[in-house]
Amino acid sequence: MKIIAVGMNYAQHNKELGHTLVNKDPVIFMKPDSALLKDGKPFFIPDFTNEVHYETELVVRINRLGKNIASRFAHRYYDAVTVGIDFTARDLQRQFRAEGGPWELCKGFDSSAAIGTFVPVEEVGDIQQLSFHLNIDGQQVQQGCTADMLFRIDDIIAYVSRFVTLKIGDLLFTGTPVGVGPVSVGQHLEGYIGDEKLLDFHIR
Secondary structure, eight states, X not given: OOXXXXXXXXXXXXXXXXXXXXXXXXXXXXEOGGGEEOTTOOBOOOTTOSOEEEOEEEEEEEOSOBSSOOGXXXXXXXXXXEEEEEOEEHHHHHHHHHTTOOOGGGTSSTTOEEEOOOEEHHHHOOGGGOEEEEEETTEEEEEEEGGXXXXXXXXXXXXXXXXXXXXXXXXXXXXXXXXXXXXXXXXXXXXXXXXXXEEEEEBO
């Protein structure tokens, strides 16, 4: 199982991080399977960073083996969605970017890919019209809609599958909207698609 993630897929989020370039293709990065955090287990802030940010995202679960998938057929290759958090060590990311090096370590560290309970695609309706949000300690801190994506989910799958074979159980984090921010010990995070809570855990 691998975790494929998309960076800079919402225009307003790009602006809040100071990215002004318009990308021709999706920005893809990977997280190892050790990054997975599920079943409501707590997230422990690692000791190598002083600034961990939440990035709330729609997560798609791959259900078929696929390579060189045409966009018009991509919907056949996933069967369920949930809400997830792409945790980012933002201070390390700034450092790595300033040095001109890769920044996998600030994204792919252990437990940096939190996921909620998956729901079948047929139960959520049009996957490109889904609203999702994150509450911290009962207050909404981030909200997005997949209609605002710069690159649609089916197009992302088509693009990625040119380079990497998709396998059953792979996860696709589809990008975060505007409103990212830091987490701190003791906080309670709850993620929703629409009004349905799918993600529920604490920061330790």
